[in-house]
Amino acid sequence: MYREGHVGFNALLYAPFVPLVSRYWSLELAVLGAVLAVGLANLPDIDQPLPRIRHRGPTHTLWFAVFVGLAAGVGTTLVVPSTPVAFRFGFVVGTASVLTHLAGDVVTPMGISPLAPLSRTHVTLDWFKSKNGRINKSVLFVGTVVLLGSLLLTIEGRAGLGVPAL
Numbered sequence: 001m002y003r004e005g006h007v008g009f010n011a012l013l014y015a016p017f018v019p020l021v022s023r024y025w026s027l028e029l030a031v032l033g034a035v036l037a038v039g040l041a042n043l044p045d046i047d048q049p050l051p052r053i054r055h056r057g058p059t060h061t062l063w064f065a066v067f068v069g070l071a072a073g074v075g076t077t078l079v080v081p082s083t084p085v086a087f088r089f090g091f092v093v094g095t096a097s098v099l100t101h102l103a104g105d106v107v108t109p110m111g112i113s114p115l116a117p118l119s120r121t122h123v124t125l126d127w128f129k130s131k132n133g134r135i136n137k138s139v140l141f142v143g144t145v146v147l148l149g150s151l152l153l154t155i156e157g158r159a160g161l162g163v164p165a166l
Helices: 003-014 017-024 027-039 043-047 062-079 086-106 133-160
Strands: none
Touching: 003 027, 003 086, 003 133, 017 027, 017 133, 027 062, 027 086, 027 133, 043 086, 062 086
């Protein structure tokens, strides 16, 4: 996938969690999760401009996903220090954001080796090329609409219950 496809895919997969996170923890944490999910959607592609790291190499592994999860957990704890679940929440959203990116790359012919360097097993479903503009734009559109709808319905639902918004 290209950038917009990854953003849309992350938005689409995080959207169902907005009302759950809002209900069990807070709307603020739900919104922060959306920002993390969308903001980290393309982080694995930081390898593209780097001359000594091959594209879809170390930044496209489960190890990188866990590293990003740890960093997101620490960052969430700094942003929302009074929430007891902040680290775990940030870790899960950060890790899942990278894993979602990896899932988006598995459907392309180039695929990934998610367990490198322990295993060089190459994984690809070869459904469509990364540069398929129609797919990338469609996923971005659907993901954006679904995430915004989830956020708006959650905010409206909280307002209807007399819960103050952000």
